[in-house]
Amino acid sequence: MNFPFYIAKRYLFSKSSNNAINIMTWIASGGVIIASSALFIVLSVFAGLKDFSLQFSSFVDPDLKLTPTKGKSFLWSDSEKATFLKIEGIASYSEIIEERIIIKSENKNLIATLKGVDKAYLNVTNIDTMVTKGSWITPNSNEVVSGWGISNNLSFGVLDYLKPLSLYVPKVGKGQASSLKGYYNSVYVNNVGLFEINEELNNNYVFSDIELARQLLSYKDDQLSALELKLKPGLNEDDVRSQLKSSFGNKFNIKNRAELNDALFKMLNTENLAIYLIFTLVIIIALFNVIGAIIMMILDKKKSLNTLFNLGTETQTIKSIFFLQGSLMTVVSGLIGVTLGLLIVFLQQTFELVMLTPDLAYPVRINFFNVLVVLITIFALGIVASKIASQRITRGLIQS
Numbered sequence: 001m002n003f004p005f006y007i008a009k010r011y012l013f014s015k016s017s018n019n020a021i022n023i024m025t026w027i028a029s030g031g032v033i034i035a036s037s038a039l040f041i042v043l044s045v046f047a048g049l050k051d052f053s054l055q056f057s058s059f060v061d062p063d064l065k066l067t068p069t070k071g072k073s074f075l076w077s078d079s080e081k082a083t084f085l086k087i088e089g090i091a092s093y094s095e096i097i098e099e100r101i102i103i104k105s106e107n108k109n110l111i112a113t114l115k116g117v118d119k120a121y122l123n124v125t126n127i128d129t130m131v132t133k134g135s136w137i138t139p140n141s142n143e144v145v146s147g148w149g150i151s152n153n154l155s156f157g158v159l160d161y162l163k164p165l166s167l168y169v170p171k172v173g174k175g176q177a178s179s180l181k182g183y184y185n186s187v188y189v190n191n192v193g194l195f196e197i198n199e200e201l202n203n204n205y206v207f208s209d210i211e212l213a214r215q216l217l218s219y220k221d222d223q224l225s226a227l228e229l230k231l232k233p234g235l236n237e238d239d240v241r242s243q244l245k246s247s248f249g250n251k252f253n254i255k256n257r258a259e260l261n262d263a264l265f266k267m268l269n270t271e272n273l274a275i276y277l278i279f280t281l282v283i284i285i286a287l288f289n290v291i292g293a294i295i296m297m298i299l300d301k302k303k304s305l306n307t308l309f310n311l312g313t314e315t316q317t318i319k320s321i322f323f324l325q326g327s328l329m330t331v332v333s334g335l336i337g338v339t340l341g342l343l344i345v346f347l348q349q350t351f352e353l354v355m356l357t358p359d360l361a362y363p364v365r366i367n368f369f370n371v372l373v374v375l376i377t378i379f380a381l382g383i384v385a386s387k388i389a390s391q392r393i394t395r396g397l398i399q400s
Contacts, residue, residue, distance in 0.1 A: 004317055008324035011297060012332075021293075021300050028293040029333045031286035036337030036378050037344070039279040043370040044345045046272040048363030053264055054257065060197055061260050062094075062124045062228035064240065066252040072099070074251065076224050084227075087243045089235040092123040096226040097213040102168040102184070103206065105154040112150055114167060114206050116213025124230040127195065127207070134158035134193030139209055145193040149203030156191060165189050167206075169216055187216050227252075280377055287330070287385040294326045294389035298397075305398045315395050323390040330382025338374055342366065 016022050068074040076095070084093075097116040102109055119139045122128050128136040137143040144165070146156075156163045168184040189208065196202055214223075231240060241254055258265055298305070305318055345364050347353055352361035 004320040005324050007321045008328060011301070011321070012325050012328050016297070016300055018300050021296050024289070024293045024296050025329075028286075028289035029329055031289050032283070032330055032333035032378065032382070033337040033340065035279065035283040035286045036334045036374055037341040039276070039283065039377070040338050040341030040370060040374045041344055041364075042275050042279060043272070043373065044341070044364045044366060045362065046268060046275065047365040047367045047370065050265070050268055051365055052363040053261070053268065056198060057257055057261050057264075058126070059130050060125055060127050060201060061257045063231040063257065064229040064237070065255050065260060066227040066229070066244070067225070067255070069250055069253055073097075073219065073223050073225050075220070076222050076227075078222075080248070083247050087240065087247065089232050089240045089243070090229050091232045092120055092230045094118055094121040094124045094228045095210060095224050096121075096228055097210055097217065097219060097223075098225040099169060099213070099217055101206075101216070103150065103154060104166040104168060105156045105163055108154045110150060110153055112206050113204050114169075114208060114213055114216070116208050116210040118210045121228070124228050127197075130195045130197050131193040132196045134191075136193060137207060137209055138192075140211055141209055142187065142189045142212055143192045143209070144189045144212075145195055145207045146191050147202035147205050148194050148196045149199065150206065151191070151194050153203070158191060158194060160191065165191055167208075167216055172218065185216050185218060187212060276373075280381075283378065283381055287381055290326055290329060290382065290385050291389040293329070294322050294386065295392055297325070298322055298389075298393060302398065305393075309395075309398045315393065315398065318398065319390045319393045322393065323386045326386025326389055327379075327383055330378055330386070334375055334378030334382065337378070338371055341374075342371070 016025075084090075095118050099114055101112060101114045103112050104110075122136070131145060132148075134145070137145055144167075151157065154165075156165055166186055166188055168186045170184055189212070195207075213219075214221075229240075231237065237256060244252065244254055308318060309315070345366055348362065348364050349366070354362045356362045
């Protein structure tokens, strides 16, 4: 067995005659265990929050969305549609017309986004399950489904015939106008449902049949704003992307669900990085205890070190003993901390110990990449701390 490793292991797992040294060692080890466990738990929480956010976006966002690279709309010819239908891996798709509009209810006006969808839209998303009051729109009708925020701001409800609802959009080439008459296309609609997804969608979106949106915007029969796709289960998204680019070149911008919510994910990733750096600082502070414990151990073992030195052990070898001792302490403590973190996250997933709301448990997810991140962080910083502490050993210190 390697001599420095053998001595380091003996020093680590055997009790010192000085009780203060033992207490210092336990404190140092406990600090690393708690810090590594806390770091893993926090990273698991952020992984759970990402999944939670993506779960809600899946109700309204498709697997892939195609929007024109130039302008707000594009022409969708029969030949292009035939080419599109030959692409393998697409389970279903929906044609979309989307534009900013003005909603008027009695004397109140509000700017929102109208999203006209065809009957295949419910095969692409599950937004109808998020309608908390009323029902989804009927195809080829003047029905709309609004977000709760819009409903509250304009004070209208479901099937509220006493408060007629109008949609307005500026006519092309009419310039600016302060009045809604003459300069705007308009249509009367009947709100048949209210959805509740998140604050942004609730306050900004109104869904209608695609023909109503086409009529309001004066779009041609083959003019669309976007195509939304649902992919077949287990299919590689990159394969579909490459087929689309091969067939249509640069006509479309192609975005998946995460890219459609890039602002949300950038925020979560930034917060995740910030929390990681903060807890890394906590680990660094905890490792000062490791440095202190090793230095105290060096002072406690001065007589033994002097004996080893007189027997011919080199100073560098003695440094290696305490370097390995500190490294072993952080490795063992880090493994215990991550194991404890895994246990806590598993219990949260299984028994929902901490609740975000009375009906919703705090979302967490075990991600083995996070395990790797925590262990690498602990091991790297522990090695640095052990190196710093072991460098305190000099020939003069041993012989004094």
